[in-house]
Amino acid sequence: MSIKVENVSFTYSKKTPNSYEALHNVSLEIKKNSITGIVGHTGSGKSTLVQMFNGLLKPETGTITVDDFVIDSKQKKIKNVKQLRKHVGLVFQFPEYQLFDETVEKDVSFGPKNFGMNNIDALNKAHEALAMMGIDETYYKRSPFELSGGEKRKVALAGILAIDPDILILDEPTAGLDPKSSLEVLTLVEKLHEQGKTIVIITHDMDLLFRYCDHVVLLKDGNVAFDGKPENLFQKNIDDLSIDVPKIYQFLDILKKKGLDLSKENIRSVDELVKVLTERRKK
Amino acid sequence: MDNLTFGRYSPYNTVVHKLDPRNKIFLMILFMVGIFFQFKLWSVSLIMSGVYLIILIIIMLLSRVSFVQLFKSLGSMWLMVVFLLLIYIFIPTTTHKIEPEAFKIFNYAVYWDSFCRAGYIILRLVMMLSLTMILTSTTKPMDMTYAFEWYMTPLKLIRFPAHEIAMTLSIALRFIPTLLDETNRIMKAQESRGADFSHGIGRRFRAIISLMIPLFVSAIDRSEELANAMEVRGYDPRAKRTKYRLLRFHFKDLLAFVLIGCIFAGIITLFVFDQQSTGGIDILQVIFNVKGF
Ligand SMILES: Nc1ncnc2c1ncn2[C@@H]1O[C@H](COP(=O)(O)OP(=O)(O)OP(=O)(O)O)[C@@H](O)[C@H]1O
Ligand SMILES: [Mg+2]
Numbered sequence: 351m352s353i354k355v356e357n358v359s360f361t362y363s364k365k366t367p368n369s370y371e372a373l374h375n376v377s378l379e380i381k382k383n384s385i386t387g388i389v390g391h392t393g394s395g396k397s398t399l400v401q402m403f404n405g406l407l408k409p410e411t412g413t414i415t416v417d418d419f420v421i422d423s424k425q426k427k428i429k430n431v432k433q434l435r436k437h438v439g440l441v442f443q444f445p446e447y448q449l450f451d452e453t454v455e456k457d458v459s460f461g462p463k464n465f466g467m468n469n470i471d472a473l474n475k476a477h478e479a480l481a482m483m484g485i486d487e488t489y490y491k492r493s494p495f496e497l498s499g500g501e502k503r504k505v506a507l508a509g510i511l512a513i514d515p516d517i518l519i520l521d522e523p524t525a526g527l528d529p530k531s532s533l534e535v536l537t538l539v540e541k542l543h544e545q546g547k548t549i550v551i552i553t554h555d556m557d558l559l560f561r562y563c564d565h566v567v568l569l570k571d572g573n574v575a576f577d578g579k580p581e582n583l584f585q586k587n588i589d590d591l592s593i594d595v596p597k598i599y600q601f602l603d604i605l606k607k608k609g610l611d612l613s614k615e616n617i618r619s620v621d622e623l624v625k626v627l628t629e630r631r632k633k
Numbered sequence: 634m635d636n637l638t639f640g641r642y643s644p645y646n647t648v649v650h651k652l653d654p655r656n657k658i659f660l661m662i663l664f665m666v667g668i669f670f671q672f673k674l675w676s677v678s679l680i681m682s683g684v685y686l687i688i689l690i691i692i693m694l695l696s697r698v699s700f701v702q703l704f705k706s707l708g709s710m711w712l713m714v715v716f717l718l719l720i721y722i723f724i725p726t727t728t729h730k731i732e733p734e735a736f737k738i739f740n741y742a743v744y745w746d747s748f749c750r751a752g753y754i755i756l757r758l759v760m761m762l763s764l765t766m767i768l769t770s771t772t773k774p775m776d777m778t779y780a781f782e783w784y785m786t787p788l789k790l791i792r793f794p795a796h797e798i799a800m801t802l803s804i805a806l807r808f809i810p811t812l813l814d815e816t817n818r819i820m821k822a823q824e825s826r827g828a829d830f831s832h833g834i835g836r837r838f839r840a841i842i843s844l845m846i847p848l849f850v851s852a853i854d855r856s857e858e859l860a861n862a863m864e865v866r867g868y869d870p871r872a873k874r875t876k877y878r879l880l881r882f883h884f885k886d887l888l889a890f891v892l893i894g895c896i897f898a899g900i901i902t903l904f905v906f907d908q909q910s911t912g913g914i915d916i917l918q919v920i921f922n923v924k925g926f
Contacts, residue, residue: 367644406821432827440825448822450846460843464827464836495850509826 352517352548353380353403358412358423360398372398374572375412380565385539385549387559387580389593390569396552397443399569400519403550404438405431416517436465439515443522443552445506449494454480454505457494461513472512479512480505482541484534500531507535511542518542519550524558536562560584560596561618568593598623641810642773648885649696649771654780656886660893661768667900668760672907675749681900682756688896689763696771703763714755721747774806779880797870804859812852819847 360373372395380386388396401407402414405421405428414421419434428434442448451457458476459469467475480490483504489497494505507523520539524532540562543549553559559566560580568576568583576583584595598620602612617623649657668685672678693700722743737743769777782799789795820830828840 401821404825406824432829435825435827442818442822442825445822447847447851448819448826448843450843460828461826464829513826 352382354415358409386565387563394569395572439510446502455490479508517548654776717751778803
């Protein structure tokens with residue numbers, strides 16, 4: 351068990367004329383060492399949901415259990431918030447807007463320092479995280495404000511990686527990135543997953559979802575509309591404009607109809623399809 | 634976050650919301666002037682304050698302004714209360730409307746009078762505060778700037794940049810909620826990185842820096858974008874323009890005007906009488922004397 355959400359509701363601006371119920375009685379479970387995709391229309395409550403996982407928002411009703419941490423709506427204050435935030439790293443939508451320090455390395459070491467590391471250790475951690483993101487030493491002493499959008503995004507991501515959380519939540523990590531940078535980010539996410547981290551990705555990109563996730567949650571107007579395997583989501587023919595069946599899935603479907611059933615191969619991308627097909631031909 | 638939202642426009646649809654903003658601003662100023670008339674006798678001041686309070690409460694109920702919010706913002710006024718009290722205690726006055734001494738600190742006499750004066754000032758400030766709150770939470774920022782522009786129109790004759798000022802004001806007002814949302818977002822992002830906004834001075838300072846810098850950067854970016862967007866659409870501050878929303882003076886405006894006007898006239902009459910009167914029995918004075926301080 352990693353994250354367990356039970357009957358959680360949340361209302362913004364409660365008791366005002368602008369009050370808006372963003373989540374309604376949501377229950378779901380995210381398993382340890384999985385890559386879970388959260389999808390849904392804009393405004394369906396995805397960001398609201400994940401902000402509860404690290405204690406930024408407190409549920410109005412219900413309980414969230416994150417490993418040893420329990421967040422209960424009845425508690426006045428969430429216990430051990432700081433440790434919870436060290437445990438669950440949340441990368442916001444457009445994280446480049448959170449950069450503030452004079453140099454890239456100082457900015458990335460902000461997190462580790464906040465969680466009690468001394469300067470030298472924090473800088474080492476920052477260098478490690480920046481290296482993971484493919485940002486080399488020439489950048490360390492530069493101001494984060496002179497970087498390009500993609501580079502800023504990577505630095506901001508490194509800022510969370512440097513904290514070394516066990517659960518990593520990414521809110522639309524590839525939005526607005528060029529294909530090369532998004533591939534780099536996703537490859538890194540896959541690597542972190544292999545190292546044993548639990549990953550949650552919010553995305554609108556169904557190809558990404560199909561390629562990387564082993565579990566998907568579809569939110570619709572603050573309710574869970576689907577919870578299960580990605581391939582089942584596309585089979586279900588859910589009438590939702592935010593679901594755009596991935597090209598590769600459509601292609602496999604057509605192949606199947608023409609008599610070539612590859613569903614046992616667990617193909618998730620064009621590369622994998624090419625590999626399987628060439629192998630078959632050799633045989 | 635909560636105290637930042639003081640006086641934020643709340644979209645109800647009450648009578649007060651529907652009043653013409655020009656009228657509302659004028660009546661608010663009238664009311665404020667009324668509040669600041671100083672009467673000779675404590676008892677008259679007290680009774681009048683009571684009357685103002687009742688009127689204010691009625692208006693607040695009518696316009697559905699939140700009392701909770703008002704009280705919350707009052708919480709931050711305690712420093713001023715202490716300051717005012719000290720001023721009134723240590724600035725010697727020869728005439729005390731209420732004579733008896735309260736107590737002595739090292740032979741320095743402290744009079745009840747000081748407390749009453751400080752209290753009276755605070756009371757009036759609170760009333761001013763609630764008036765402003767009524768205005769801002771029942772009037773759309775845009776309407777407010779239209780009203781300001783309308784009041785400044787005569788100044789255009791002497792080449793006063795009324796439109797430019799109104800435009801600047803309306804943009805500033807328009808972006809307050811956006812900046813608040815942005816603040817909220819960046820705060821959360823930094824809290825995810827372990828920033829601590831509530832414990833320890835050093836930590837708090839660092840956390841606030843990590844909030845302020847991205848906030849300024851995004852505000853500057855935004856203003857540049859906005860300026861460019863206005864430029865490409867050919868915005869010219871000196872051009873003659875028509876309005877999308879016309880301000881209209883309705884019957885209810887007249888009603889409100891007459892009502893507040895009458896009250897104001899009453900206050901002035903009372904004030905004139907009060908200034909002419911020479912004696913009279915002050916209730917408060919009597920109470921304090923009888924108790925025999
Ligand atoms: N701070 C806030 N105050 C009031 N309402 C909010 C706030 N944040 C979000 N909402 C509302 O709650 C709803 C859910 O918002 P949320 O950010 O969770 O959506 P989302 O699924 O992440 O959408 P997107 O895909 O656009 O990021 C939206 O309708 C939004 O208008
Ligand atoms: Mg979102």
